Amino acid sequence: MKTLRLLLILPGLGAIAWGAVLFAEYAFPLSPDVFGTLGWLVGGPLVHDLLIAPLVGVAGLALSRFLPERWKTPVKTGAVLTGVLTLIAVPLLWRPFGGAANPGLHDADTVTGLLVSLAVVWAGVLTSVLRRNARGQVGREVS
Known part of the structure; x- marks a missing residue:
């Protein structure tokens, strides 16, 4: 089982590393576009986790309780x-x-x-x- 998990983790780590290399090629030297991209990369998950997911959870709970x-x-x-x-x-x-x-x-x-x-x-x-x-x-x- 541990071997299977390792075999599944390795391609994921490789994809993360390749994404980091591609982003580094895009980001350096710094330009104004990079800061907008960072805003989307950081802001998107924050908006989802702090705003959208709790609202959807509350709506689902309300639907399941009152319908x-x-x-x-x-x-x-x-x-x-x-x-x-x-x-x-x-x-x-x-x-x-x-x-x-x-x-x-x-x-x-x-x-x-x-x-x-x-x-x-x-x-x-x-x-x-x-x-x-x-x-x-x-x-x-x-x-």
Whole structure:
């Protein structure tokens, strides 16, 4: 088991070392771009760990405590999909050409696309809950 762990750790350490070499080539000599990059490398994990993760945890706890049982799974699934879709859309919402050039991507209306996607997700959540409710009522009538 220890040999297997060592074999799994070695490629990871090699990747970290290669990333450090590439960053050193990019960072030296120092330029203003390097400080912006360091801001993203340090700030991103800090914003996630200090702001986003606790908020998501509190929201998940609240959903699990206050929702009826038949609503829990569909609403949690909808919340996760909402987060993922919003995360994917953030670069294009933040700046119109924030991502890499992709034919057909930048000429679309990102806000409308996100809102339509979220409407489809939450319509699916509502449909799922209503189907569960109908199935539960049928089961009660039969027994």
